[in-house]
Amino acid sequence: MSVRIGVVTFPGTQDDTDALRAARVVGAEPVALWHRDPSLHGVDAVILPGGFSYGDYLRAGAIARFSPVMEAVIAAAREGLPVLGICNGFQILCESHLLPGALIRNAGTLFVNRDVKLRVESTSTAWTSDYSVGQQIVIPIKNGEGKFAADEKTLDELEAEGRVIARYLDNPNGSARDIAGIANAAGNVVGLMPHPEHAIEELTGPYPGPATDGLPFFTSLLKQLVNA
Amino acid sequence: MARVVVDVMLKPEILDPQGQAVNRALPRLGFDGVVDVRQGKRFEVELEGPADEAALAQVREMAEKLLANTVIEEYRVRVEN
Numbered sequence: 114m115s116v117r118i119g120v121v122t123f124p125g126t127q128d129d130t131d132a133l134r135a136a137r138v139v140g141a142e143p144v145a146l147w148h149r150d151p152s153l154h155g156v157d158a159v160i161l162p163g164g165f166s167y168g169d170y171l172r173a174g175a176i177a178r179f180s181p182v183m184e185a186v187i188a189a190a191r192e193g194l195p196v197l198g199i200c201n202g203f204q205i206l207c208e209s210h211l212l213p214g215a216l217i218r219n220a221g222t223l224f225v226n227r228d229v230k231l232r233v234e235s236t237s238t239a240w241t242s243d244y245s246v247g248q249q250i251v252i253p254i255k256n257g258e259g260k261f262a263a264d265e266k267t268l269d270e271l272e273a274e275g276r277v278i279a280r281y282l283d284n285p286n287g288s289a290r291d292i293a294g295i296a297n298a299a300g301n302v303v304g305l306m307p308h309p310e311h312a313i314e315e316l317t318g319p320y321p322g323p324a325t326d327g328l329p330f331f332t333s334l335l336k337q338l339v340n341a
Numbered sequence: 342m343a344r345v346v347v348d349v350m351l352k353p354e355i356l357d358p359q360g361q362a363v364n365r366a367l368p369r370l371g372f373d374g375v376v377d378v379r380q381g382k383r384f385e386v387e388l389e390g391p392a393d394e395a396a397l398a399q400v401r402e403m404a405e406k407l408l409a410n411t412v413i414e415e416y417r418v419r420v421e422n
Contacts, residue, residue: 171408175407217351
C-alpha cells in the first residue's frame with residue numbers, strides 16, 4: 114500500500130500544488146486536505162504548505178491555526194503523525210505551539226526571494242533522515258516574515274536537544290543563530306522557512322543547480338513510513 | 342455597550358524593523374529629536390454589555406489566545422470611556 118501524504122489548502126495557500134507534486138514525485142499518494150474539513154482522511158503524514166493563509170491577517174499563521182483541519186492536525190501531531198510545515202506552514206506550527214518560537218518580519222523589512230545555501234544540522238527527524246549531518250544544500254526561500262525568534266533559553270534548548278534541523282550559511286533574514294528550520298522533541302514535527310518542494314526536479318529547481326536538494330525531505334518520510 | 346481597547350506591542354527585546362524604518366524616515370521629513378519608534382496594533386473590542394470584571398477577563402483571554410502571540414508580543418487591556 115502506498116504512503117498517503119496529505120497537503121492542506123487554506124484560503125491564500127500558494128504552494129499546495131507543488132507540495133502535492135513533491136509527494137507524487139517520490140512515489141507517495143498525494144491527498145488534498147481542505148481547511149474547513151476536520152478530517153485528515155487517514156493520511157500517513159501532513160504537509161502545511163507555503164503561501165499567505167487568510168491573507169496573513171493578524172499575524173502570519175494566526176488565523177489558520179484555529180481552522181477545523183488544524184485542530185485535527187494538532188491532535189494527530191501530538192500522537193506522532195509526521196507533519197512538515199514549509200514557510201507559512203512553519204509559521205502555522207509556531208502559532209499552534211507545536212514548535213517553539215515565532216517567525217517575525219525580516220531584518221531590513223525586505224521580502225527575500227532567492228536560492229539559499231543551508232547546512233543540515235539534524236538527521237534524526239521524520240523529514241531529514243535521508244540527509245547527512247553537515248551536508249550543504251541549496252533550496253529557494255521566499256518570505257517577508259521569516260526571521261526566526263525565540264528567547265535565549267528556548268534557543269539553548271533547541272541547540273542542546275539537537276532540534277535545529279538546518280541553518281543558513283548566509284543568513285538572509287536575521288534569524289536567531291542562523292536557524293532555518295527546527296523540529297519538535299519527538300522529531301515528527303518539522304518546520305522550515307525555505308521551500309524543499311521547489312527543489313525536486315531538474316527543470317524547475319534552483320539554477321544552475323543543484324536542482325533537487327529538496328527531495329530528501331520527502332524521501333526521508335517515505336523511508337521512515339515504509340520501514341515502520 | 343462598552344469599548345475595550347487591546348494594545349499589542351512587540352516585546353522590548355524583539356527587534357522591530359517596521360518601527361526602525363519609520364524612525365529612519367522621520368529625519369528626512371524634517372522631524373528631529375526622535376530617539377526611537379516602535380509599531381504595534383490596537384484592537385477595539387465592542388462589548389454587548391458593560392465592561393465588568395467578567396467581560397474584561399474574557400477580553401484578556403482573547404488577547405492571550407488570539408490577538409497577541411505572547412512568544413513575541415505583550416498586550417495591555419483597558420476600558421475606553
